[in-house]
Amino acid sequence: MKLSTRGRYGTRLLLELALHSGDGPVQLKEIAQRQDISLGYLEHLVTPLIAAGMVRSTRGAHGGVWLAKSPWEIKLSEVVGLLEGSTAPVDCLNDPEACPRSDFCATRDVWAEVKEAMDGVLESTTLQDLVERQKSKQKPTEAMYHI
Amino acid sequence: MKLSTRGRYGTRLLLELALHSGDGPVQLKEIAQRQDISLGYLEHLVTPLIAAGMVRSTRGAHGGVWLAKSPWEIKLSEVVGLLEGSTAPVDCLNDPEACPRSDFCATRDVWAEVKEAMDGVLESTTLQDLVERQKSKQKPTEAMYHI
DNA sequence: ACTTTGTTGAGTATATTTGTCAACAAAAGG
DNA sequence: CCTTTTGTTGACAAATATACTCAACAAAGT
Secondary structure: OOOOHHHHHHHHHHHHHHHOOOOOOEOHHHHHHHHOOOHHHHHHHHHHHHHOOOEEEEOOOOOEEEEOOOHHHOEHHHHHHHHHOOOOOOHHHOOHHHOOOHHHOHHHHHHHHHHHHHHHHHHOOEHHHHHHHHHHHOOOOHHHHHO | OOOOHHHHHHHHHHHHHHHOOOOOOEOHHHHHHHHOOOHHHHHHHHHHHHHOOOEEEEOOOOOEEEEOOOHHHOEHHHHHHHHHOOOOOOHHHOOHHHOOOHHHOHHHHHHHHHHHHHHHHHHOOEHHHHHHHHHHHOOOOHHHHHO
16 A cells, blocks of 8 residues: 555655745756656656646746646645546446456445545645645754844 | 555455354365465465464365454454555655655655554454445345245 | 757666465375 | 375566656757
């Protein structure tokens, strides 16, 4: 039941964008460095987000990517959905024909409950929630001690 | 976020055993046929369950495997734990040193909430719950129409 | 023009999953 | 005993998915 790097890196990418929301384009290269993700891989992660209209981009000097919506409007369920596909722990939840037992399988019901439980959390968490959580975690910098 | 065949097949195996709880040994070969799982693979799945004391076994003619406890006493969280390992969607929940960002990572908190949500369902579901669910799903057999 | 950035697609190394197979061990029956 | 039946173990391998890399390209700036 592990999340792949797509979901993990992708969420960190979007949190970075949310932290800079309204500041104009952020370069993928910067994010790659700060988040320690290879630039080439990050490019592939941002593609489906752009296609879905969650992120916008521009090329050329001073280009970069940014959130197309406000961080309040982006739920983690959308993010995970775009990057990992469904949260269903078993394929038969999305497609009952994936398994001939779907009609009378008792275990399938439990996996459905597990999915609902996960979705509940992801539906109720937005990028803004992550931003606020991140800000409260921010390590005090050296500068903050010299006010 | 998919469950592997270990978790899926293993749960079906245990449901079979729960349905025959108290009936003495059930042969792995039977279960393999009914559940359409290769015998060789099933053998590997049952090993950790035996090691954990959840299942018992005997060899030889009329041998087989059976539940070591009553179906009420076996929670799905234990089953998934044994077969899939932790339900943590990210490694840093089990081992904070798996990622240098653990201390100040906002996304980690959300994955922890997701894990708690899943665990809640798995903790509150026992093999007996599966048995009852399965019985209520049982297709009426031909014989049942001739009482 | 030229540089900087994002975009796309092909290719690949690695890891994980999902098995197979064969040798072995123990229980039961004759 | 001896044979058959079953579970046990470990080595191995095929298939798949993951996590990239790289190079060619496209567009935006200067």
